[in-house]
Amino acid sequence: MSKVILEVKNLTKVYRIGLIRQKEIVAVNNINFNVKEGEIISLVGESGSGKTTTARIILRLLRPTSGNVLFNGKDIWRDIRNRKELKWYWRNVNGVFQDPYSSFNPTHTIRFVMLRKFNLFDEEMDYDTKISMIKEALKEVGLIPEEILDKRSFELSGGMRQRVLIAQIFLIRPKLVIADEPTSMIDATLRLSLLDLFLKLRDEFKTSQIFITHDLGLATYTSDRILVMYKGKIVEEGTPEEILNKPSHPYTKKLLESVPKLYSKWFT
Amino acid sequence: MNSLAIGEIMSILDVRNFRAYYFTKAGTVKAVDGVNLSIDKKTIIGIVGESGCGKSTLAKALSFNVEPPLKIVKGDIVIDGIKINDMTTDEIRRKILGIKVALIPQSAMNALVPTVKIRSFIKDVLKEKTGYTTLEIFELAVKRFKELNLPIEALDMYPFELSGGMRQRVLIAIATLLNPSLLIADEPTSALDVSTQKMVLETLYDIYRRGLVKSIIFISHDIATVRQIVDEIVVMYAGKFVEKGSTEEMINEPLHPYSKGLIFSILTPELIVRERVRKAKEVLLKGEPPSLINPPSGCRFHPRCPYAMDICRREEPPMIEVERNRFVSCWLYVKR
Amino acid sequence: MISSISSTIIRLFRIKKFAIGLLILLVVLFIGIVGPAIYEVSPTRTIGRRYVPPGEKYPLGTDALGRDVLAQFLHGIRGSLYVGAIASAISLSLAIFLGTIAAVFGGLVDKIVMTLSEILLLIPSILLMMLLAAYLPERSLWIVAVVIGITSWAGWCRGFRSRTLSILSSEFINLAILSGASRLNIIIRDIVPIIAPYVLAAFAMLFSYSIMAEVGLTLVGVGMTKDVTLGLMLYVAQIYANISQGIWWTIVPPSITVTLIFLSLYMIATSIDELFSYR
Numbered sequence: 110m111s112k113v114i115l116e117v118k119n120l121t122k123v124y125r126i127g128l129i130r131q132k133e134i135v136a137v138n139n140i141n142f143n144v145k146e147g148e149i150i151s152l153v154g155e156s157g158s159g160k161t162t163t164a165r166i167i168l169r170l171l172r173p174t175s176g177n178v179l180f181n182g183k184d185i186w187r188d189i190r191n192r193k194e195l196k197w198y199w200r201n202v203n204g205v206f207q208d209p210y211s212s213f214n215p216t217h218t219i220r221f222v223m224l225r226k227f228n229l230f231d232e233e234m235d236y237d238t239k240i241s242m243i244k245e246a247l248k249e250v251g252l253i254p255e256e257i258l259d260k261r262s263f264e265l266s267g268g269m270r271q272r273v274l275i276a277q278i279f280l281i282r283p284k285l286v287i288a289d290e291p292t293s294m295i296d297a298t299l300r301l302s303l304l305d306l307f308l309k310l311r312d313e314f315k316t317s318q319i320f321i322t323h324d325l326g327l328a329t330y331t332s333d334r335i336l337v338m339y340k341g342k343i344v345e346e347g348t349p350e351e352i353l354n355k356p357s358h359p360y361t362k363k364l365l366e367s368v369p370k371l372y373s374k375w376f377t
Numbered sequence: 378m379n380s381l382a383i384g385e386i387m388s389i390l391d392v393r394n395f396r397a398y399y400f401t402k403a404g405t406v407k408a409v410d411g412v413n414l415s416i417d418k419k420t421i422i423g424i425v426g427e428s429g430c431g432k433s434t435l436a437k438a439l440s441f442n443v444e445p446p447l448k449i450v451k452g453d454i455v456i457d458g459i460k461i462n463d464m465t466t467d468e469i470r471r472k473i474l475g476i477k478v479a480l481i482p483q484s485a486m487n488a489l490v491p492t493v494k495i496r497s498f499i500k501d502v503l504k505e506k507t508g509y510t511t512l513e514i515f516e517l518a519v520k521r522f523k524e525l526n527l528p529i530e531a532l533d534m535y536p537f538e539l540s541g542g543m544r545q546r547v548l549i550a551i552a553t554l555l556n557p558s559l560l561i562a563d564e565p566t567s568a569l570d571v572s573t574q575k576m577v578l579e580t581l582y583d584i585y586r587r588g589l590v591k592s593i594i595f596i597s598h599d600i601a602t603v604r605q606i607v608d609e610i611v612v613m614y615a616g617k618f619v620e621k622g623s624t625e626e627m628i629n630e631p632l633h634p635y636s637k638g639l640i641f642s643i644l645t646p647e648l649i650v651r652e653r654v655r656k657a658k659e660v661l662l663k664g665e666p667p668s669l670i671n672p673p674s675g676c677r678f679h680p681r682c683p684y685a686m687d688i689c690r691r692e693e694p695p696m697i698e699v700e701r702n703r704f705v706s707c708w709l710y711v712k713r
Numbered sequence: 714m715i716s717s718i719s720s721t722i723i724r725l726f727r728i729k730k731f732a733i734g735l736l737i738l739l740v741v742l743f744i745g746i747v748g749p750a751i752y753e754v755s756p757t758r759t760i761g762r763r764y765v766p767p768g769e770k771y772p773l774g775t776d777a778l779g780r781d782v783l784a785q786f787l788h789g790i791r792g793s794l795y796v797g798a799i800a801s802a803i804s805l806s807l808a809i810f811l812g813t814i815a816a817v818f819g820g821l822v823d824k825i826v827m828t829l830s831e832i833l834l835l836i837p838s839i840l841l842m843m844l845l846a847a848y849l850p851e852r853s854l855w856i857v858a859v860v861i862g863i864t865s866w867a868g869w870c871r872g873f874r875s876r877t878l879s880i881l882s883s884e885f886i887n888l889a890i891l892s893g894a895s896r897l898n899i900i901i902r903d904i905v906p907i908i909a910p911y912v913l914a915a916f917a918m919l920f921s922y923s924i925m926a927e928v929g930l931t932l933v934g935v936g937m938t939k940d941v942t943l944g945l946m947l948y949v950a951q952i953y954a955n956i957s958q959g960i961w962w963t964i965v966p967p968s969i970t971v972t973l974i975f976l977s978l979y980m981i982a983t984s985i986d987e988l989f990s991y992r
Contacts, residue, residue, distance in 0.1 A: 155570065155571070155572070156570075165887075168887075168891065170887055170890060170891075192893075192895075195893070196893045199891050199892075199893055203891055204887075204888075204891055206884045206887070206888065207884075208884055211883045211884040211885060212884045212885055212888055213885050214883075214885045214889075214902075214903050214906075214907070215907070216903075216906040216907060217885075217902075217903075221902075222892075225889065225892040225893075225894060226892045226893075228892055228893030228894060229892065229893040251663075266665055268665060274888075277892075296427045296428055296598070297427070297598065297599075297600075297639070297642050297643060297644075298427055298638055298639055298642050298662040299662070299665075300642065300644070301642045301644070301654065301661055302661055302662075302663070305661075323571070324644070325645075325646035326601075326643075326644035326645040326646045326647075326650070327644050328646070329644070329645075329646045329647070329648070329650075329651050330644050330651050330654060349646075349648070349651070350648065352646075353646055353647070353648055354648075363572070364571070364572075365646060367571050367572045367574070367575055368571055368601075368645065368646055369574070369575075369599070369601040369602045369604070369605050369645070370601060370645045370646070370647050370650075371600075371601050371604060371628055371643060371645050371647060371650055372647055372649055372650070374604070374605055375575060375578065375579075375605045376578075376579065376582050376605065376606060
């Protein structure tokens, strides 16, 4: 059994909205799960299920209302305080987001975007070393570095942008990647090759991954374990085989029911 | 094509060498470039392809929702035995739209008028096309809503009061009130949540099963959804059709290298699908669809095709019938 | 970075609209700055008969009070440019400052700024300016400019607020954080470059708006009392009913110039906006 690298314990996030008459929205409601080294899990749920909030908390972009996230035994809010520790955390836990369009500042070149990731490195490196590492990473994801380094994001297609984001992950080689709907805005035909890059990441560097997705098909393809989220709670957990063959929670059943399939028809 | 006079085989739709281009500053976008399609029995046909393959343009052009910079350049359209080419825009609007062909667009919100109740919207639309009185129109609408299990109360609501799925279903009912021969549905479910997609599809299928429309062209990028109701699937790539066959054949045994890439990349929550995708690594598509301003020579798929030969770069492959009702446009299947 | 700035500037100059707009503006600026220094006739002294048509002695004739129209015109351009610069600087600073702090701090600060700007937007600004100006007995160019400045920031303030908000909510801010970028680095490298062209465009629009507003104020009689501006020239021409008398030389030059300034700045602003509005 490989070791656990991330533990999520009793995690809760409550949003308060309104200035005078406050309304509480429980986005994440007391969830628990862990991720092992080299393991790929999926948090599956519809919009509003709390999956994205969970991702943001693990990435340390959002403070939880209560509960803990432990990475290698360290509480990411209590034990990580100064910039150096933060950089260490993001060196080890990083993310890819859904929208390849808003993931890039339109004024930045790909070169700048890639170079920026070196902020996270402890070791001093000269410019040429950095660039050759960047080129290496871009090649790994199937891009031609010379063609895109000095381009800005809007000169690239959606698929290429998403590859650049994945190249950043190849560059820093974190222990854990949170991929928030990384292919939902990409055409189905290009989706698979992107997903295979994530699988390659695991094969080469034993990178653990958390996929945040609404797409049960994608989760089935990539994950070792699927966690179904509904209204802020994890309602079911299991291997793809378990979830597909004998779903136990009514929500999972309903979800599976409503997804169109290739080998069965709704109407006859 | 003059042989298609009234009295002979009444095809529901017959389109020959159909071209629709966008005339933009950057150049002419050949979004639909020489498409042949004929439907001569009651069927639901699915047209599938990546975004930018021209399928939405085809939907617009076939339903005469053509606004500049889009223009129908060439081709004959015969719907229900009526040659559309000879008609003026006004005639098309009065005699064809909603009567012979109807379109369900991706977002019902854009089709309905936000400040008008469904009831008055129906009245406005039908008054123009038919000689019916207001009362007759409402009777027709109520009858149709009941038939399709839609709540009658929806008639007295504004579009924004309806949920996304309901709005789409209501629009389907309105568009088919006059029983058009052909219904064109352009991604009717892709803007909806998974949970409501099924309901919309059910209404669409209901319309067909009850014979309220003769045929449906269902355009979508989502083959798993399409496959739920269609009899035949047509694969479109870079403005052209590349393959056509029955749904089962197309899903299990696509022939064209592009169809293979497209169909074997579908991920649904099924263990068999996971296995078939894992096995199909070599047919995975690389690169991006070409620009339709300046499409590749010969076969438009050749720059991305793992089996590209010399002839593919030079000459456009013909559409050949490999088996009965199984068409493919690829040099690999041309016997010479 | 340097090369990207210069390439942007080159691209900007390739836009015909921008080049023409800038050319017109430069010509007007040149006349306003250099003109009064070369043509040394006082714009406020009576120097001859009233309504002398343009001729050898007075290149643009004289006005109702027998003053030299060319001198007035040259000084008027200068005065109007002053008003434009001062007023737009004031309202732009207010708009940027209030807009961004409203976006960044949110909550109560946001509420206050938004309410204030709503009030300002609801009341027609010309009315507000008239009220303010009417209270001040002596109105110099400066005071009019300040009055225009503090009444015209509201719309742009909301613009800056929403721009900043949309930038802050962009995924790339999160990705910058995940790249270990500091807050200062994010402000300098992410927010400023996106807002900068918008600031330029806003400045151009506010500049022309201020010049027009001054003309408007003066025309309704609560504008400048001391200095010469294009607005004042039109005001004088209007109260002496020059239009109906066919005295064209007091009206045509200032009207054309005001229109040209407005047009040129509009052309500059829209071309900046077009160039930088990334898809």
